[in-house]
Amino acid sequence: MRRSTAFILVLTMAAFLFAGCATTREVKRIDPGKITDLSGHWNDTDSQQVAQTVVTDCLAQGWLPEWKENKGGKKPIVIIGKITNKSHEHINVQTFVKDMQSSLINSRKVRFVSSRTERGELREERKDQHSGYTSEGTRAGVGQEMGANFMMKGSINTILDELGGKRAVWYQVNMELHDLTTNEVVWIGQHKIKKLITKGNHKW
Amino acid sequence: MFGKYRRAGSILTLLVFFTLSACATHSEVRRKMVTDVRCGAYKNAERRLADLAGEREKDVLMDVMDEAMILHLEGRYKSSNAKLERAKELIDGYFTVDISDELAAIAWNDTERAYQGEEFERVMVHMLSAFNYLQMGLLDEAAVEARQINHKLQVYADKLAANKVKTSYTQDPFAQYLAGMIQEASGEYNDALLSYRDAYKGYLQTGRDFGIAAPPALRSDLMRAAMRAGNDEAYLEFKQNFPNAPERPVNFVESHGRLVVISSVGRVAQKYSAKWIIPDPELDTFVIYYPKFGKGKSRISHVTVSVDGKEYRAQPAHNLTSLAKKTLDEKSSQVKGRAVVKAIAMYAAKKVTKKLAKHSKSQTTQTLSILANIALNVADLLMQADTRSWMSLPDKIGLASMYLKPGHHTVSVNFLGSGWEMLDRQVISFDIKAGQTRFWVTRSREPHPEGKRPDPSPKPIWNKRKSTPKQKTRSIKKRRQPVSMLIND
Numbered sequence: 001m002r003r004s005t006a007f008i009l010v011l012t013m014a015a016f017l018f019a020g021c022a023t024t025r026e027v028k029r030i031d032p033g034k035i036t037d038l039s040g041h042w043n044d045t046d047s048q049q050v051a052q053t054v055v056t057d058c059l060a061q062g063w064l065p066e067w068k069e070n071k072g073g074k075k076p077i078v079i080i081g082k083i084t085n086k087s088h089e090h091i092n093v094q095t096f097v098k099d100m101q102s103s104l105i106n107s108r109k110v111r112f113v114s115s116r117t118e119r120g121e122l123r124e125e126r127k128d129q130h131s132g133y134t135s136e137g138t139r140a141g142v143g144q145e146m147g148a149n150f151m152m153k154g155s156i157n158t159i160l161d162e163l164g165g166k167r168a169v170w171y172q173v174n175m176e177l178h179d180l181t182t183n184e185v186v187w188i189g190q191h192k193i194k195k196l197i198t199k200g201n202h203k204w
Numbered sequence: 205m206f207g208k209y210r211r212a213g214s215i216l217t218l219l220v221f222f223t224l225s226a227c228a229t230h231s232e233v234r235r236k237m238v239t240d241v242r243c244g245a246y247k248n249a250e251r252r253l254a255d256l257a258g259e260r261e262k263d264v265l266m267d268v269m270d271e272a273m274i275l276h277l278e279g280r281y282k283s284s285n286a287k288l289e290r291a292k293e294l295i296d297g298y299f300t301v302d303i304s305d306e307l308a309a310i311a312w313n314d315t316e317r318a319y320q321g322e323e324f325e326r327v328m329v330h331m332l333s334a335f336n337y338l339q340m341g342l343l344d345e346a347a348v349e350a351r352q353i354n355h356k357l358q359v360y361a362d363k364l365a366a367n368k369v370k371t372s373y374t375q376d377p378f379a380q381y382l383a384g385m386i387q388e389a390s391g392e393y394n395d396a397l398l399s400y401r402d403a404y405k406g407y408l409q410t411g412r413d414f415g416i417a418a419p420p421a422l423r424s425d426l427m428r429a430a431m432r433a434g435n436d437e438a439y440l441e442f443k444q445n446f447p448n449a450p451e452r453p454v455n456f457v458e459s460h461g462r463l464v465v466i467s468s469v470g471r472v473a474q475k476y477s478a479k480w481i482i483p484d485p486e487l488d489t490f491v492i493y494y495p496k497f498g499k500g501k502s503r504i505s506h507v508t509v510s511v512d513g514k515e516y517r518a519q520p521a522h523n524l525t526s527l528a529k530k531t532l533d534e535k536s537s538q539v540k541g542r543a544v545v546k547a548i549a550m551y552a553a554k555k556v557t558k559k560l561a562k563h564s565k566s567q568t569t570q571t572l573s574i575l576a577n578i579a580l581n582v583a584d585l586l587m588q589a590d591t592r593s594w595m596s597l598p599d600k601i602g603l604a605s606m607y608l609k610p611g612h613h614t615v616s617v618n619f620l621g622s623g624w625e626m627l628d629r630q631v632i633s634f635d636i637k638a639g640q641t642r643f644w645v646t647r648s649r650e651p652h653p654e655g656k657r658p659d660p661s662p663k664p665i666w667n668k669r670k671s672t673p674k675q676k677t678r679s680i681k682k683r684r685q686p687v688s689m690l691i692n693d
Contacts, residue, residue, distance in 0.1 A: 085344055088351045162359045163366070165299060199299050
């Protein structure tokens, strides 16, 4: 009797022990378009949403038909300049820039050229192609790069308000399009996102 | 019959002894770790901390903050920032009160509550993160930390106002000064002007409350930022208020590079458990335990920066020990109040159990009362104030800034003792362009009491040059006080 009681006790303890070791992590694949607001910080949804809205607004304005009319229907060439993070969060600006690029290219209303860093890498590759190892017929031509007509620049800003367990975050993304020939600002746009984050007061 | 309880009492006393000695070993290792940090034995400090870290879940914030500091000093800035992000998450999570922890803290010890950090330590989490970004040359990211500091201080001030609590620590002028320098370096002159202005106002207050006055260079910074922001009204106001502040014309500023050296020395004051004992004729103890900060420790009395044959003296800009002491003293009535309530409850419980053990007619009640009395005495012996703190923080922080001609420079930071003897020297060589601002964050490595050699000092990653001159770290020789030394440029 005593031995069986001890056995049951050991089994129970082992069950608790294994239960303690069991992981509670679960991984589920979800639709990339699904909104996942977890911490309340700037996330992929914000980045895509802002890029899409800002580019749509930019391309719907008067500067585009005016420019095309003056240039015989040619599409303008755009480049993205510096997007400054002036927010309270460490935002990966590069991801936002990529979302902007993708929205601009997919619009098919403008042409898009590589950034300064990317251009450096491409020039290195072209130089390598002309160093004697690449067959003449397949070498990329030199001096045929396209120059941008417009540069899009901007900043991500935040205003925070917090009291007790509540925090309101106001993101404001300001974007501008500059004519590279005349320095004229041809378009200014902005997009705002407001979030309210509530923290629990107590737990057991 | 009573022999049994005496034996139980002896076992409990032994348990107390072992628990107390375990605690003593734990804090001794932490103290040694801090000495290693102060004296530049970073690898050793890392090993000691690895032995301690994770021992108590409730101390996780303290462990993470110490780890971040050591990683910073080893020049592992990304890893340090990862730890600091973890610290921020923990601090954010502590807003939600853990009721079971609170009950344990009320019934037992304050250390049963997870360590949540003093307010100035929470601000220092962002400051250290900003230092890491500055060492990596990432000004935009450092500016994010500066904004987070300003927000944190604002939330703190609002919380105090809502709870009608009075404290001197409502501003951190050094944090605001640093924010201004980062913003100016990023070309955000208007923001820089606002931050410098806040810093100046803050220093007026901390000068009164903490003995931390505004560094003289801040006056020149205010005028320059106003000029660069195109704010003529503010510029004229500052010029009138600071007629003796040295000024550089905009074309000089724009045709030179600027080096800002942030130098930390020593280690911040550590908390100890102070007690107040009230004697009792029946030999029952009535003890109130409360935390108090001791003294900061540093052998460094002067910090100078030598470059291009000129020597600049770093100006004191932050005194963490003085801040820690003053803020804890201001909170002491609240902390002592809690300790008094606990001590009264404990004293009353001991009296009741003693009385019951003596006078009760029931044998069971007597037995239970004796056991309860023993348990209460043990609990009383184990009770102590919460002395946890971020121990690896420096004692003081100084600032030196200078304009340099574009090109190559070799700069040394000299940490000097009270007799102007050289205790540590850190050197870097780098190139600077016109209009560029570089930040170099350094910390002194004092001679180790056990004679351990210091590890290399942290180097900024923005400095890509491979040929950094060899450092003379331990040439303790007397120097004369320099005849002429420049206040910051």
